[in-house]
Amino acid sequence: MHVGNLYATQQKPAISFEFFPPRDEKAAEKFGAVVDTLAELSPDYMSITFGAGGSTRDGSYQAVNQLLVEKKIPTVAYIAGFGLAPDEMTHELDRYRDLGVETIFVIRGDKPQDPDFKPHPESFSYASEMIAFIKSRYDFCLGCAGYPEGHIQAQSLEADIGFLKQKQDNGAEYVVTQYCYDNDTFFRYVEKCRSAGVSIPIIPGIMPVYTLKLTQMLSKICGTTITDEMQRGLDQLDATDKDAVLDFGVDFAVEQCRGLLKKGVTGLHFYTMDRSRSTRAILTRLREENLV
Numbered sequence: 001m002h003v004g005n006l007y008a009t010q011q012k013p014a015i016s017f018e019f020f021p022p023r024d025e026k027a028a029e030k031f032g033a034v035v036d037t038l039a040e041l042s043p044d045y046m047s048i049t050f051g052a053g054g055s056t057r058d059g060s061y062q063a064v065n066q067l068l069v070e071k072k073i074p075t076v077a078y079i080a081g082f083g084l085a086p087d088e089m090t091h092e093l094d095r096y097r098d099l100g101v102e103t104i105f106v107i108r109g110d111k112p113q114d115p116d117f118k119p120h121p122e123s124f125s126y127a128s129e130m131i132a133f134i135k136s137r138y139d140f141c142l143g144c145a146g147y148p149e150g151h152i153q154a155q156s157l158e159a160d161i162g163f164l165k166q167k168q169d170n171g172a173e174y175v176v177t178q179y180c181y182d183n184d185t186f187f188r189y190v191e192k193c194r195s196a197g198v199s200i201p202i203i204p205g206i207m208p209v210y211t212l213k214l215t216q217m218l219s220k221i222c223g224t225t226i227t228d229e230m231q232r233g234l235d236q237l238d239a240t241d242k243d244a245v246l247d248f249g250v251d252f253a254v255e256q257c258r259g260l261l262k263k264g265v266t267g268l269h270f271y272t273m274d275r276s277r278s279t280r281a282i283l284t285r286l287r288e289e290n291l292v
Contacts, residue, residue, distance in 0.1 A: 001045045001074030003103040004141045004173030007201040007266050013292050014044040014203075014267035015283065016076075016176075019274050021048060021059035030274070031063070037276040039073055041283050044267070047076040047105060050092075061095055068100060076143065077101045079134075080109025081124040086133065089124075093138060105143040105176070106130050106167075128166040135171030144172040146202060148180045148189035152223035157189075161196045174200050176269045179207035181227045181252075183259045203267045204260055208278040209249030212239045250281045257282065261291045268292070 006014055017038050022028040035046070048063045050056060060077065068075040077096045081089055096104065108127045124130045131142055144167040147160055154160035164175065175198070180186055190202050207224075209215050212234060219226050226234070230252060237245055257268055270279045286292045 001076065001102055002141045003045060003076060003143060004200075006044055007174050007203070010044075010266070013261060013265060015041070015292060016045050016047060016203075016267065016269045017043050017272050017279060018047045018049065018269060019063065019272055021051075021056050021063040022274070023056070023059065027274075032066070034272070034274055034276045035067060035071065035073075038272065038279060039071065041280060045074040045076055045103075047269075048078060050078040050080045050107075050109070057092055061092070061099075064096065064101060065099055075101065076103045076105050078105045078107065079130070080107050081127070081130040082109040083123050085123060089130070089133075090137065093134065093140070097138065097140070101140070103141040103143060104134065104138075105145075106134065106172070107145050126163070128163060128170050131167055131172050132170040141174075142172050143174045143176060144168075146175040146177040146189070146193070147223075148177050148186050148204075149223055149225060151178075152221075157192070158196075161189075161193055161198065164193060165196050165198050168198055168200050172200060175202045177202060177205050178222055178224065179205040179271060180224055181230050181256065182225065183256060183263075185225075186260070187263065201266045203269050204265055205269045205271055206253055206257060206282075207271045208253040208282065209234070209245060210273055210275060210278065211242070211245060212237065214273075246278055250278050250285075253278070253282045254285050257286055258289070258291060261286070 022031040046067055048060050050060045064075050064077045067073045079089065079092060106127050124133065127144055131144065134140060134142060146164050150157035150160045186204050193202060218224065233248055233252065237248055239245065260268065272279050
C-alpha cells in the first residue's frame with residue numbers, strides 16, 4: 001500500500017486504523033480478535049506503532065507480518081528512530097521491505113522511560129533527519145506526524161510547522177496529525193501549514209473517549225486540549241459506568257468526524273488503542289449517513 005498515492009487518487013475519504021503491538025500472549029489473542037473485527041469494516045489500511053527506543057521492534061514486526069502477510073490487510077509500519085543507531089534502523093527497514101511493506105510512518109519517538117537507556121551517539125535527533133536518511137536509501141512512501149496544537153516540546157506552533165515543512169522537503173508524502181478535539185483548531189492548523197508551503201495531504205487523527213482516566217492522561221502526555229464542550233460532557237459521566245463513557249465517546253467522535261468530513265478532509269485516522277467497539281460504532285454511523 002503506497003499511502004501517498006491513495007490520498008492523491010481516492011474518490012472518497014480514506015479510512016485507516018492504528019494499533020500498537022501486543023506485549024504478551026493474552027494481549028496477542030485480543031489483538032487478533034480486534035483486528036478481525038475492524039477488518040470487516042474494510043479500511044483502506046492499518047498501521048502498527050513502534051515503541052520508544054525500539055522497545056517493541058520484534059513485536060511490531062510480528063504484528064505487521066500478521067496483518068500484511070497472514071491477513072492480507074494493507075499495512076503501514078511505523079519507525080521511531082530515537083536512540084537507534086543508523087545501522088539498527090536500516091536493519092528494521094530492510095526487514096519491512098523484505099516483508100512487502102511499501103509505506104513507513106516516520107517519527108522521532110519519545111525517550112524510553114527506562115532510566116538506564118542510553119541512546120546511540122549517532123541516533124537521529126529529528127524526524128526530518130530520519131526521513132532524509134530513509135529517502136536516500138529506500139523506495140518507501142514516507143508519512144510523518146503533525147501537531148495541530150504544536151508538539152509539546154516545540155517552542156511555538158509556527159516553529160513546529162516549520163519542522164513539518166522540512167519533513168515534506170526531505171521526502172514525506174503525507175501527514176497524520178495528533179488528535180485534537182476541536183475542528184476549528186484542526187482547520188486553522190491546515191491553513192497555517194498551507195501558508196507555510198506544506199502541500200501534502202494532512203489527515204486528522206481521531207481519538208475517541210475510551211475511559212475518563214485514559215482521556216485525561218493522554219491529554220497531559222500529548223498536550224491535547226479537552227474542550228469546554230467535551231469537559232461539560234465528561235463531568236456528567238460516572239467513571240464507573242463504562243458503557244455510558246464509551247457511548248459518550250462515540251457520540252462526540254461521530255459529531256467531530258461529521259464536521260471534518262463535511263469540510264472535505266481527505267481521510268480519517270482512528271487511534272484504536274487496540275479496541276474495536278468505539279471505532280466500529282463510529283464508522284458504522286458515518287456510513288449510515290453516507291459520509292464515508
